[in-house]
Each structure stands twice: as structure tokens, then as C-alpha cells.
Amino acid sequence: MDLLNTATGPAATDLIKDGSEATFMADVVEASQDVPVIVDFWAPWCGPCKTLGPMLEEAVTAAKGAVKMVKINVDEAQMIAGQLRIQSIPTVYAFHKGQPVDGFQGALPGSEIKAFIDRVIEAAGGESPGGQLDEAVSAAEEMLVEGAATDAAQTFAAILGEDPNHAGAYGGLVRAHIAADDLEQAEAILNGAPAEISNAPELEAAHAQLELAKQAADAGPVAELKAAVEADPDNHQARFDLAQALHANGDVEEAVAQLLDLFRRDREWNEGAAKAQLFTIFDALKPNDPIVLNGRRKLSSMIFA
DSSP: OOTTOOOOOSOHHHHEEEEOTTTHIIIIIIGGGTSOEEEEEEOTTOHHHHHHHHHHHHHHHHTTTSSEEEEEETTTOHHHHHHTTOOSSSEEEEEETTEEEEEEESOOOHHHHHHHHHHHHHHTTOOOHHHHHHHHHHHHHHHHHTTOHHHHHHHHHHHHHHOTTOHHHHHHHHHHHHHTTOHHHHHHHHHTOOGGGTTOHHHHHHHHHHHHHHHHHTOOOHHHHHHHHHHOTTOHHHHHHHHHHHHHTTOHHHHHHHHHHHHHHOTTTTTTHHHHHHHHHHHHSOTTOHHHHHHHHHHHHHHTO
């Protein structure tokens, strides 16, 4: 399935080249009249340059012709480096219509490099593959909300076919299988995540949702657990089980309230289980969810009281 219906694009050798002072006008100024050109100013003795260069090349190649890249060794192009006031390396400039339009200094993580490339392409009036993929992720998320877990899973999988390291799509695929009650497959997908995105917030959230889904399978009856807590407010296990049952039944706010009450009564109970469970719930929700914001505020006030 070719989600974006895009061609393979030009060969990497057409997109990425070594430049010099002699070729700068043709490779950068003139070439950028048609397509934005990313210029990587580097030197053989620069350690961070050795990390940044390949990551830039990968991002430019993934853009499939929407942007080009020229690598300039500042030791051999000191006049250009002086004209552009290159004071430290690595330094990266984006040229469009012969002028520098964006740039940064120092090494960046892959996600920020991708965002930089997307921003340059969009500023030049193009449409970046990253932007298209993000739109596809949003569409798949809407499918999940509407209960079409199978369709969402297929869309997330197609996105990963285009970009195997798309954390949003990877986390979405895990959550689609959770929604379909296929927890075993969800866990297998999560365990197989590429190392580059294994700690991404989207995967952390998917992991938290998977843990909560596993708990839901063993959750007890809410009415009985409520009665047990009312009969003995210091029955910490019953309160903890009640919180799990409430969450399993969709009452997330009350589940958080019960866990906060448990933490207030005995924060060390069961090796801090209440706090750990609260963090699992918070991680599974969006960071700006009111339940998260209020819950974290109340927890902090108790911790630092």
C-alpha cells in the first residue's frame, strides 16, 4: 500500500553533493532558485559534524527531491565561511531563491532535523512528506476515536511503511491493537519498536495504555470494591483495586481521586504503588488533559507539603 502515492524520487547522488568555493554559486545560489538547498558547513576534525552529517543526509533523502543538500568543508572554503559569518561548526543554512532563509548551529536530534527540513520545504511553498504523514496520522487518530480500530491500524501501518521511525504512527498502531482488544499483538509491536524512538513520548503513552488495558482484564466489580472501601477506609488494597476498576470502566477522574486519597493516607504502601499507578494513568493521557494537570498539581502539593 503506497499511502502517499509518491514516486521513489531522485537518486541520493542527485540530491546530496560535496561543494566548494568554486561551485558554490551553481550548487547553492543558482540551484536554490528551483529547490531549497541545505548547506552543511563542516570540517574533518569536528566530532559533532560526523554525527549531524549522516542524519541530515537521511532527512534530505527522505524528502524525495523537495530539498537538496551541499556539504562545504570550511577548511577549504574559508572565504564563504567568512562571508556567512560561520563562527562555529557544525552550522547549517537553508537557501531559497539564492538567500539564506533558515539555519541552526550544533548537532540536533533526528526529530528536530526532520522538523527543520519540513519547515524549509513548506516555507518554499512545497509540501513535505513529513507534513503529509502527520496529516495521515491525524486521520488515523480520528478513525480510532470513531471506533474503527482495524482501519486505523491499517493506516498507521501504511505510514510506517513510508517512515518506520514515525513515533506517532508507531504509538498509534499499538493503541489501535489495544482498542481491538488484541493486547498480545500490541505488546509485540511495542517490544519491536526501533531503538531510535523507543523512548519517544508517543511510545511511552502507548506502553502506559497497554499496562492499564492489562489491568482492566482483571479488574473487580466496582460496587463491591466501593462497599469494601466505605466499610474500611484504611483498606488500601481495596482502594487500589477500586481505582483500577474505575479506570477500567472509564471513570478516569474518580480513579485518580482514589489513588490520590490512597497516597495521602500512606504514600509508601506497597512500595509506592499509588504514585506509580498515577504516573501510569498520566502517561496514558495527553499532557494537557485536565485530569493530568489537576492530578499532577494535587500530587505535587502532597509530596512537597
